[in-house]
Amino acid sequence: MGRWEPNTRERLARAALELFGERGYEQTTVAEIARRxxxxxxxYFRHYADKREVLFGGAEALREAFTRAVAEAPASAAPIDVMAAGLVAIAAVFPERGTARQRHSVVGSHPELLERELIKRATLAAAVTEALRARGVPDHAAALAAEAGMAVFKVGYERWIAPAEQRELPDLLRESLSELKAVTAGG
Amino acid sequence: MGRWEPNTRERLARAALELFGERGYEQTTVAEIARRxxxxxxxYFRHYADKREVLFGGAEALREAFTRAVAEAPASAAPIDVMAAGLVAIAAVFPERGTARQRHSVVGSHPELLERELIKRATLAAAVTEALRARGVPDHAAALAAEAGMAVFKVGYERWIAPAEQRELPDLLRESLSELKAVTAGG
Known part of the structure; x- marks a missing residue:
């Protein structure tokens, strides 16, 4: 204990998921997570503000990956293609599917965790909107493209972690984007 | 006090908004809202579970209006047209713009209120997804259409309550839907 270790954040996150799975989220303390x-x-508290936050350690990396991809997309790319690039970029920073499933199951069964998840998602949408605006996309188009991107992400992600799903996240995100295009063109 | 009065819920909601505006959300008690x-x-507690909830009294009506419009849309309507019908239906159950602006300002400046707002929106999205499935729309298309509808709603609504905006909510929702179609077709 106390000696230098790489990946401290990841180790804490893994220990937390294990314990939440074994004992339940409510029954696990920060002290137990640290010990595990x-x-x-x-x-622990140097890395995460509270017990909830250990489940959201990836949010920052996600936002960085998404907004960087948006900023670096070719100047000529349409907003929806910029979204596609952002979605591929975030797929690359995701944990492996088993971990994502465990995490989703804990978050989904605790309203206070779900609330924080939704706040993180709204923050991500706002950051992506801002990144699109910085490219010169008009305000409303930027907001709609970002929200559409979030919708594609949500549906593709939930599909990825569904039981028995075998396909990889980038494929499922691309497929969801195609489906969104088909749905919005259908009217 | 205590005598029968119509619109008890609405009176409490109006009193709450007044007090939140005058004194701030934190500084206002349920007892003061009731007294006002x-x-x-x-x-008060017969109508709302806690202090937060008085700001979300309309969520139920919104969900009913949206899901009813989805259920009653012509069988031949494409999912995105069904969304359009739902959006027009919810525009009809909204309070007047001044009230919506006051409410938005209180909710936006308190994380605990914003969290509840996002939960209500996620609940609405889930209900609309379900209503689309009940029409026979396949799972992913239903989820994407519902999330796209939420995106249109969010952007159109925020436009409606923006300072100096004069146009009416149904127009702005229709315009946002057209913009979403343009954005998703742009790739």
Whole structure:
């Protein structure tokens, strides 16, 4: 304990998911998470503000990956193609499917976790809207493209973690985007 | 106090908005809201579970209006046209713009209120997805159409309550839907 270790955040996150799975989210304390990871409670709080936050450690990386892809897309790309590039970029920073499934199951069964998840998603949508505006996309088109991107992400992601699903996240995101195009063109 | 009065819920909601505007959300108690409405605290809790909930009294009506419009749309209507009908239906159950602006300002400045707002919106999206499935729309198309409808709603609604905006909500929702179609077709 206390010695330097790489990936402290990831170790804490993994320990937390294990314990939430074994004992339930409510029944697990921060001290237990730290102990399972071979770290101290103080170290935990250097990395995460509270017990909830350990489940949302990836949100920052997600936002960075998405907004960087938006900023770096070719100047000529239409907003929806910029979204497609952003979705592919975030697929690359996702944990493996088993971990994502565990996490989803914990978050989905606790309203306070679901609330934080929705806040993170809204924050991501706002950051993507901003990144689109910075490319010169008009305000409403930027907001709609970002929200459409979030919709595609949500549906593709939920499909990816569904039981028995075998296909990979980038494929499912691309497929969801095609389906959204088909749905919106259908009127 | 205590005598029968029509629109008890609406009176409490109006009193709450007034007080939140005058004193701030944190500084207002349920007892004060009830008093301002000329009612008792007990009556308040017969209508709303807590202080937050008084700001979300319209969520149920919104869901009913949206899902009813989805269920009643012509069998031949494409999912996106069904969404359009749902959006027009919810525009009809909205409060007047001044009230919506006051409410938005309170909700936007308190994370706990924003969290509840996002939960209500996710619940609405799930109900609309379900209503589309009940029409025979396949799962993913239903989820994407519902989420696209939410995106259109969010952008159109925020436009409606923006300072100096003069146009009416149904027009702005229709315009947002056209913009979403343009955005998703643009790739």
């Amino acid at each position: 990871a071979g770290l101290t409670e103080r170290t | 409405a000329g009612l008792t605290e007990r009556t």
